[in-house]
Amino acid sequence: MRSGPDDQTAKARIRDAAILRFAQDGLDAPLRSIASDAGVSAGLIMHHFGSRAGLRSACDEFVQASIRVNKAELMLPAGAPAAMLAQLAQLEGYAPLVGYILRCLQAGGELTSRLVDGMVADTVEYLRDGVRAGTVSPSRDEAARARLLTDFALGSLLLNLPAGKDPLDLAALPAWFAAYVDRILLPTLELFTKPLLTDSTLLDAYLEGQGSAQSTERTTS
Amino acid sequence: MRSGPDDQTAKARIRDAAILRFAQDGLDAPLRSIASDAGVSAGLIMHHFGSRAGLRSACDEFVQASIRVNKAELMLPAGAPAAMLAQLAQLEGYAPLVGYILRCLQAGGELTSRLVDGMVADTVEYLRDGVRAGTVSPSRDEAARARLLTDFALGSLLLNLPAGKDPLDLAALPAWFAAYVDRILLPTLELFTKPLLTDSTLLDAYLEGQGSAQSTERTTS
DNA sequence: CGTCATCTTGAACATCTGTTTAGTGTCTTG
DNA sequence: CAAGACACTAAACAGATGTTCAAGATGACG
Numbered sequence: 001m002r003s004g005p006d007d008q009t010a011k012a013r014i015r016d017a018a019i020l021r022f023a024q025d026g027l028d029a030p031l032r033s034i035a036s037d038a039g040v041s042a043g044l045i046m047h048h049f050g051s052r053a054g055l056r057s058a059c060d061e062f063v064q065a066s067i068r069v070n071k072a073e074l075m076l077p078a079g080a081p082a083a084m085l086a087q088l089a090q091l092e093g094y095a096p097l098v099g100y101i102l103r104c105l106q107a108g109g110e111l112t113s114r115l116v117d118g119m120v121a122d123t124v125e126y127l128r129d130g131v132r133a134g135t136v137s138p139s140r141d142e143a144a145r146a147r148l149l150t151d152f153a154l155g156s157l158l159l160n161l162p163a164g165k166d167p168l169d170l171a172a173l174p175a176w177f178a179a180y181v182d183r184i185l186l187p188t189l190e191l192f193t194k195p196l197l198t199d200s201t202l203l204d205a206y207l208e209g210q211g212s213a214q215s216t217e218r219t220t221s
Numbered sequence: 222m223r224s225g226p227d228d229q230t231a232k233a234r235i236r237d238a239a240i241l242r243f244a245q246d247g248l249d250a251p252l253r254s255i256a257s258d259a260g261v262s263a264g265l266i267m268h269h270f271g272s273r274a275g276l277r278s279a280c281d282e283f284v285q286a287s288i289r290v291n292k293a294e295l296m297l298p299a300g301a302p303a304a305m306l307a308q309l310a311q312l313e314g315y316a317p318l319v320g321y322i323l324r325c326l327q328a329g330g331e332l333t334s335r336l337v338d339g340m341v342a343d344t345v346e347y348l349r350d351g352v353r354a355g356t357v358s359p360s361r362d363e364a365a366r367a368r369l370l371t372d373f374a375l376g377s378l379l380l381n382l383p384a385g386k387d388p389l390d391l392a393a394l395p396a397w398f399a400a401y402v403d404r405i406l407l408p409t410l411e412l413f414t415k416p417l418l419t420d421s422t423l424l425d426a427y428l429e430g431q432g433s434a435q436s437t438e439r440t441t442s
Numbered sequence: 443c444g445t446c447a448t449c450t451t452g453a454a455c456a457t458c459t460g461t462t463t464a465g466t467g468t469c470t471t472g
Numbered sequence: 473c474a475a476g477a478c479a480c481t482a483a484a485c486a487g488a489t490g491t492t493c494a495a496g497a498t499g500a501c502g
Contacts, residue, residue: 041481108385137419139411148408155376164329187369189424190360192417198358203414262451
């Protein structure tokens with residue numbers, strides 16, 4: 001009855017096929033192609049999930065649950081949660097999950113906000129650890145910085161993703177991730193190590209403008 | 222015959238309506254809705270543009286030409302090309318253009334690469350000017366840095382864009398841009414002014430690893 | 443006036459889509 | 473065994489969409 005690893009219920013088989021198809025062909029993949037992949041009729045999807053939206057919801061919940069489960073063991077060696085996707089994609093069998101998440105981020109919906117918010121929360125922790133260890137400098141607004149870094153990482157990833165409407169090659173995803181990281185690593189490290197701006201003229205001007213608007217804030221060096 | 226500003230050819234009217242609809246409802250907006258907006262029949266679109274793809278191509282070319290025309294006067298006071306979209310959206314009547322561009326970036330296609338490449342080229346120039354003026358520190362790989370900053374800016378923008386599949390409110394776009402910039406300005410300036418990482422351990426380690434792989438490269442401080 | 447090219451339309455066509463429905467088997471349960 | 477609940481299918485339905493087609497309008501030109 002319940003979803004064992006060897007023998008899958010038709011409902012579970014449909015869900016897995018849906019995640020795979022959605023990842024490969026986009027979130028608007030036809031129900032009939034999913035049904036065909038799962039070896040069932042299109043009507044059975046309606047029987048089990050009620051509607052297309054129901055299937056999407058089931059996929060969303062399953063993906064969210066999978067993240068929750070695998071997060072703990074993935075965060076141990078990991079660190080930067082933005083790199084979590086890359087690491088996760090390397091794992092055997094998890095490429096469809098990552099592809100589905102990417103497509104959700106691309107389309108922007110209910111899951112997107114939750115996922116991004118979760119990653120921002122992880123980034124906050126990660127940065128806080130860095131600040132405590134002395135490897136990361138503190139920020140005037142830790143939450144805003146974490147949000148910015150997460151948005152930068154995810155947004156740049158999506159922008160470079162080689163899949164607009166055309167199918168996404170899940171098998172090539174790990175190699176693509178590796179190549180992408182390799183491409184941005186040097187400029188990223190440089191940007192995070194040596195200040196882009198040579199002086200704090202712009203920042204000071206902004207802080208001054210803000211300070212006059214609100215209460216006078218002391219600039220802690 | 223030719224597209225005057227007062228009296229529009231049906232072909233031009235269709236193109237304008239298409240850009241508007243594509244910006245508002247997404248790149249997969251029905252041809253019939255475009256035809257209705259332009260006050261023509263759906264068949265006339267086929268007559269003038271051959272197919273849906275032909276209409277898209279015409280829109281792409283028109284947008285690209287508009288950018289080329291308006292770029293010169295917009296770059297004078299501007300600077301950061303990533304902010305060009307925001308400034309352009311403020312201009313009366315240019316919101317549909319910006320919306321169309323955003324949807325193209327979202328979908329990723331032929332235009333996307335060209336647009337991003339163009340912005341990267343602009344960023345290269347902008348950064349080079351900064352380096353010359355002494356306000357921007359030089360990079361080991363100027364091209365890669367320009368690409369990274371452009372990807373960060375555009376990607377973050379798209380990720381935060383309040384439009385997945387649902388219609389994009391072009392009238393509210395300028396206000397949204399202003400609020401977005403206001404939200405990210407402080408962390409961005411901070412990130413660009415004070416190094417995120419307190420020391421160059423990671424960067425040095427990477428450079429050493431690269432240096433041993435290729436020819437021994439001298440780290441210029 | 444007649445004719446030809448162009449602009450334009452409305453309907454029809456073909457296809458694809460999510461969804462519904464009626465029916466068939468299969469299994470549990472009393 | 474009877475009966476009902478459940479899994480499942482095949483077909484049909486209904487709507488939307490890109491595209492085609494035949495014909496009407498319009499204006500230029502001989």
